[in-house]
Amino acid sequence: MTHPYPPEPFRIKVVESIRLISPAERESALKEAGYNLFSMKAEDMFIDLLTDSGTGAMSQEQWAAIMRGDESYAGARSFHRLKTAVEDVFGFKHFAPTHQGRAAENILAACLVKPGQWVPSNMHFDTTDANIRARGGRPANLVIDEAHDPENRHPFKGNMDIAKLKAFIAKYGREQIPLGMITVTNNAGGGQPVSMENLKAVADLYHQNGIPFFIDAARYAENCYFIKQREPGYEQKSVKEIAREMFALADGMTMSAKKDAIVNIGGLICMNDDTLFQNVQNELILREGFPTYGGLAGRDLDAMAVGLYEGLDEDYLSYRIGQTAYLAKQLNDAGIPTIQPTGGHGVYVNAGAIFPHIPNYEFPAQALAIELYREGGIRGVEIGSVMFACLDPEDNTWHYPKLELLRLAIPRRTYTQSHLDYVAESLARIKSRASQIRGYKYTYAPELLRHFTARFEPL
């Protein structure tokens, strides 16, 4: 019998205790937080799948690198070690560290985006979207239609719709599009990869029109691993070679290193253009810090330099992607629908399908998030009407998202397979009593970024 998942390619040297508090304690913790999992204490979580960002476990090599951190203000050894790694992995002419991904996005938008201009992508992550809007720009999401169908098994559901992009560029032109982007993997669409073929077509279109092409590279290694697994012609290439091929297509990138560089804090901005880099450095000094540390400590730069290689390790990636697929399979076998095919960094549970009796204005995905905490002390994140429903100012009606999802993001190298079995069992128990579960209503809801601070009460 083949093993149902690749065993963890590491053993455990340091542990952090976690504790499942009693059902009564969980109930009162929920009530006190106004049934909002963002408002709860991490110590009251048994298994925390809120995000895979900055929540991974660093290796002994990374902790050893931390001790070598050089805290010199300018030109630190740590910077040069990171520079060597970044040049080797990504191959751009210029780079600067930032404190996390959104800082890189902020700087890029400050340097390139003018009010009224458009920035297309497959799907912008919400911080990228907000950073473009903060400069008066307008983000546009041009992902293929298959991305919106949770059952569709397209192998590269993160792909850009090339026809839509062509029409978009024809409509707005170079003057109104200061840069074009693509997010790998597509987090907002379920952690779905983009194919190399699609990346090439996107790069060609941008370049034929003189538009600089930037990649949001937060989960690039997972994307490259999927290319190796699924795209003809890439089976024999190393993930690192695939990454070099991918970044050679672009003019630059922004990256949250809290994902595939397996660090707890950090980001990167890279580009080839000399003048743009001068402007980026000036912005960086204003907002982040001197260009050789960019808002991080020297030790953080060293941890990132090591983590970049660990994130590309193919034994690690096989375990990582296998772990996510394993959790999804356990859920699907129990009759719990998830976005297909399973993405890289998390499992996106279709809460709307589990609770067909809860209307979207009573928040089925929020109800599932709350129920999963109640059942097993597990925290996921609602990606549904709490996060995305918006009141249209023109006709004063509510617009709801197409899907009601609960994302279970898997921190890197942090939880074992038995933790994931426990998650699947908890969800299966909820499924068996699904018809008894009711929705929620707001007792407080701010106008912007509601999901972080809203309060609820059960119906």
Ligand code: F0G
């Ligand atoms: N781009 C993508 C695709 C992301 O998923 C994130 C963060 C960012 C940019 C911003 O990076 O957090 O370092 O500033 N995603 C996290 C998540 C928060 O939970 O998916 P950051």
